[in-house]
Amino acid sequence: MIESVNNELIKKYAKLQQKKYRMQEGLFIVEGEHLVDEACKREIVVDIFATYEYPEAKLVSDNVMKKLSGLDSPAHVLAVCKMLSEREIKGNILALDGIQDPGNLGTIIRSAVAFGVDTIVASSDTVDLYNQKTIRASEGMLFQINYLKRDLYAFLSDVHDTYKIYTTDVVDGCNIKEIMCQNPYVIVMGNEGNGVSEMVASLADERFHIPMSDKCESLNVAIATAIILYQFFN
Amino acid sequence: MIESVNNELIKKYAKLQQKKYRMQEGLFIVEGEHLVDEACKREIVVDIFATYEYPEAKLVSDNVMKKLSGLDSPAHVLAVCKMLSEREIKGNILALDGIQDPGNLGTIIRSAVAFGVDTIVASSDTVDLYNQKTIRASEGMLFQINYLKRDLYAFLSDVHDTYKIYTTDVVDGCNIKEIMCQNPYVIVMGNEGNGVSEMVASLADERFHIPMSDKCESLNVAIATAIILYQFFN
Missing domain, CATH: 3.40.1280.10 (SPOUT methyltransferase, trefoil knot domain)
Incomplete structure (x- = not known):
């Protein structure tokens, strides 16, 4: 379980709350089971963090989750994702x-x-x-x-x-x-x-x-x- | 000019950010010139506060405005209003x-x-x-x-x-x-x-x-x- 908010990976991903770092890394975060599931289907997920047992997720403490999340009440699971790529226009x-x-x-x-x-x-x-x-x-x-x-x-x-x-x-x-x-x-x-x-x-x-x-x-x-x-x- | 956030009137009106006090007093706050104007037309305004010269307004400091306002970036004028009364239904x-x-x-x-x-x-x-x-x-x-x-x-x-x-x-x-x-x-x-x-x-x-x-x-x-x-x- 990751318990330290000073963990290098956590510090890096927490910066994704800012647009500047999202652009720089080509990554963004989605929160909550529904969005994490949708992101998994799209095969864009780089890393998953959860405060409970969740498939493929790294277990983290509530404090670490709060650090990663942009929300006042963080979800219990979030995924770091690659930005969506453009498709051909057809419609x-x-x-x-x-x-x-x-x-x-x-x-x-x-x-x-x-x-x-x-x-x-x-x-x-x-x-x-x-x-x-x-x-x-x-x-x-x-x-x-x-x-x-x-x-x-x-x-x-x-x-x-x-x-x-x-x-x-x-x-x-x-x-x-x-x-x-x-x-x-x-x-x-x-x-x-x-x-x-x-x-x-x-x-x-x-x-x-x-x-x-x-x-x-x-x-x-x-x-x-x-x-x-x-x-x-x- | 009211400069103290401990002014009794300011303390009383600042509580209107909470629903409980709005219900108790029958009062609410609108912020910004447009909404204050609309409230004036409806003749429900009890008090106006502004950080600059504004018709009928009490002049207040930026700090006092921040105390009264519910917003991160407070407007420069706000009005304390009586809650709207019900009309007959016709439509x-x-x-x-x-x-x-x-x-x-x-x-x-x-x-x-x-x-x-x-x-x-x-x-x-x-x-x-x-x-x-x-x-x-x-x-x-x-x-x-x-x-x-x-x-x-x-x-x-x-x-x-x-x-x-x-x-x-x-x-x-x-x-x-x-x-x-x-x-x-x-x-x-x-x-x-x-x-x-x-x-x-x-x-x-x-x-x-x-x-x-x-x-x-x-x-x-x-x-x-x-x-x-x-x-x-x-």
Whole structure:
């Protein structure tokens, strides 16, 4: 059993709570049985730590688990994983232009899988996929999606001939309930405060808005994204 | 300027971070100019505190603001408010059966206002409306909704003759895209882990599910609620 928080391996892995070290090592941590199981299925697990008997796990004390975990109440098992590799794109795409909140990103990933998105393409200023809050909010669905980081303008320019590109426009967009969705699509969703950047929006073939009461100014971006994906899902 | 965190008024209001004291005093705190403005419009403000010149505000030091605030990075202005009073029900109702996450509750309130819900009826075990995370996620929309806490079974029994009651059922429910919505409605949404309790669900007139990919087991409850309200909104 590893009982010392000064163990070299523990000290190294504890640093993975910071994005900088995740990038440097190409590793990230998932916590809890469900996520550890999903990671094992994907064959990306490098090391497992648990406070009780768990297959293939190194046994650690509660204190060591607390050191490794990013959570106030650490799970009893966690896995150190290799970052997910990119797959070939073969289906509908959701493009994210600067999402900042890790909970929003995780919830968006969960909804994207639910409504048939194959690939998420995130701008370079989007919050980190491997943030603990993102991973938790995704409920394990980050293992089901093809996730790329790209310059969005360049990416959309490249796929413009083969994909129909949709985005939101609360002022001039048509009612989303009245448009026909064409597959394969790219749907571009913007930042929480500022929406889609102008340059990126200029590449859209069609713009829509979600009809709603004038009592409410806007929807949460994870909510708006889910509604659009739901509407386009057959 | 109030500079001492031991000032009696500051000590009293700082306790409002805890639900127990909010209930006892019938008071809660909102932070940031936008929410303070909205609270002023509703005429529920008892006291305003700010670290700069602000209409009607008591000037306080940064330290005092930190003591009053529930946030890691406190806003520069906050208001102590009287809890919102109940209005008469006159429209569509969203019933919440034991929502536990304050962010989910706030996001649900925002979507409910967006999609024409007049009244939210929450079971007694639903997370507190006046939790700072709920208030923030609602983006000020908590001031736009009629919010009641009730025993849901008793409430739904009472309104059963005048309202059509809908709920979710992922196993036997029909496809939500195929049902006609009847106004006024009550839509009952359940707890994050366990869904709607059996007794409450037994009062529903119609059950539906949201069609989705079999790669994903379930949606976040705030997402599912928004999609249903969107589908029912004309």
